Amino acid sequence: MTEEEAFEFVKNTLKEERITPYHKNEIEIVHSVEGCINCGLCINHCPVVAAVGVDRFTGPRSIAVELSRSPPEFWSTADKIYLCTGCGTCREVCPKNVNVPEVVNLVRARIFEHRPDLVPKGLHMVREIIVEHNLAFEPWEDPEEKVESRDVRLERLDIPYTEDIIKKNAEVLFYPGCQAEERAQEVREAAKVVLNYFDVDYTLLDDMSCCGLPSALMGDDETSQRLAGLLKEKVAGLGVKKVVTTCAGCTSNISDISLQDQWSIPVYHMVEYLAEEVGLDRLKQALGSSKEFSEVTVTVHDPCHLIRHTSRRTMQDAIEILKVISGVKVAISEAEDSCCGGGGLVAYHSKDVADSVVQENLISIDKTGAERLVAPCPLCTAQIEANLFKSGSSVEVDDLMVFIAQRLPKK
Numbered sequence: 001m002t003e004e005e006a007f008e009f010v011k012n013t014l015k016e017e018r019i020t021p022y023h024k025n026e027i028e029i030v031h032s033v034e035g036c037i038n039c040g041l042c043i044n045h046c047p048v049v050a051a052v053g054v055d056r057f058t059g060p061r062s063i064a065v066e067l068s069r070s071p072p073e074f075w076s077t078a079d080k081i082y083l084c085t086g087c088g089t090c091r092e093v094c095p096k097n098v099n100v101p102e103v104v105n106l107v108r109a110r111i112f113e114h115r116p117d118l119v120p121k122g123l124h125m126v127r128e129i130i131v132e133h134n135l136a137f138e139p140w141e142d143p144e145e146k147v148e149s150r151d152v153r154l155e156r157l158d159i160p161y162t163e164d165i166i167k168k169n170a171e172v173l174f175y176p177g178c179q180a181e182e183r184a185q186e187v188r189e190a191a192k193v194v195l196n197y198f199d200v201d202y203t204l205l206d207d208m209s210c211c212g213l214p215s216a217l218m219g220d221d222e223t224s225q226r227l228a229g230l231l232k233e234k235v236a237g238l239g240v241k242k243v244v245t246t247c248a249g250c251t252s253n254i255s256d257i258s259l260q261d262q263w264s265i266p267v268y269h270m271v272e273y274l275a276e277e278v279g280l281d282r283l284k285q286a287l288g289s290s291k292e293f294s295e296v297t298v299t300v301h302d303p304c305h306l307i308r309h310t311s312r313r314t315m316q317d318a319i320e321i322l323k324v325i326s327g328v329k330v331a332i333s334e335a336e337d338s339c340c341g342g343g344g345l346v347a348y349h350s351k352d353v354a355d356s357v358v359q360e361n362l363i364s365i366d367k368t369g370a371e372r373l374v375a376p377c378p379l380c381t382a383q384i385e386a387n388l389f390k391s392g393s394s395v396e397v398d399d400l401m402v403f404i405a406q407r408l409p410k411k
């Protein structure tokens with residue numbers, strides 16, 4: 001047998017056995033698993049295990065110890081692997097830095113490649129939308145209805161509408177993410193009001209497309225990479241120097257893409273951008289003397305994609321910003337940094353699990369006595385708001401950008 005024939009033989013055997021050799025960038029993740037000492041610390045901190053028990057979700061240790069070492073049997077655990085929200089708590093507490101959330105993504109990618117029939121139906125539906133529209137949410141059929149919905153939301157929140165700015169060579173690309181583009185339009189508009197107020201030289205994309213995170217989370221690496229490439233082309237074509245987003249998931253994903261592909265362009269969450277580039281002094285000047293609003297006690301939720309996938313610093317910045325707003329008192333919730341259940345696309349196929357995970361947050365939010373909750377992510381905001389409403393709580397929920405835009409003096 002020649003070397004080439006031997007190579008073909010091995011490749012075909014692997015294919016028959018449904019084994020995909022690890023890519024270079026996956027080797028480090030696989031090696032991290034070898035460090036597991038089976039201590040079980042991660043299980044005690046996993047919010048999904050706490051919410052639904054180990055019978056429904058075997059938890060991070062099982063993923064690290066058993067699942068990750070049996071590539072041919074990845075699919076035998078398909079009913080469990082899709083229940084991880086990707087919160088990253090297990091990785092944070094692990095004494096051996098085992099990267100369980102990345103192992104989960106790797107296993108989901110293998111299942112998607114070899115046994116797509118085992119991928120939950122809800123994720124296939126999201127995939128169809130992404131492949132057809134390059135967006136993770138079905139775009140509005142009627143553009144006029146989209147505008148009407150936006151205007152109703154803005155009127156209710158007393159946030160002015162400002163025209164979109166689309167131009168080349170702006171300093172900043174403001175990237176709202178799919179949710180704020182198609183659903184939580186008030187977040188996109190509020191961020192524009194804030195950027196305009198502080199005279200930031202920014203542009204939007206003329207044709208918004210997904211950053212690829214939802215595709216990566218469902219295991220569709222091909223689509224995820226295509227979308228990342230598309231965004232890279234758009235960013236390069238616009239000639240911007242910075243990217244700013246209002247979504248925690250987009251922030252962590254685009255930061256990773258920028259680092260891996262050496263974009264040499266820093267990626268910020270709006271909160272970070274305001275704290276670092278605008279500065280607390282200017283924020284205080286603008287937000288610190290309004291008499292228009294009555295005093296309010298606010299509590300916050302920390303999105304996992306910011307604190308555990310990007311940097312805990314961002315939420316410290318968020319608290320600092322809230323503290324300079326006149327009349328705002330901040331009350332910290334005990335479960336402030338606990339996953340809300342909205343991540344990992346879990347709600348798209350197992351909503352009961354996502355909604356069980358958020359219960360701990362709801363109890364702690366109520367205990368703070370706060371009248372409002374703010375979160376710098378439309379996904380967390382929607383998940384917590386829907387569940388607080390269901391529970392009969394009177395706590396109002398807003399995205400942090402909406403809260404800030406409402407309190408800026410009208411120019």
Ligand code: SF4
Pocket residue numbers: 035036037038039040041042043060061064090093094095096097098
């Ligand atoms: S905390 Fe880390 S070392 Fe301990 S069982 Fe979990 S993955 Fe293994």
Ligand code: SF4
Pocket residue numbers: 045046047048049059060083084085086087088089090091100101
């Ligand atoms: S990433 Fe979060 S949900 Fe997933 S296994 Fe780890 S702690 Fe549990």
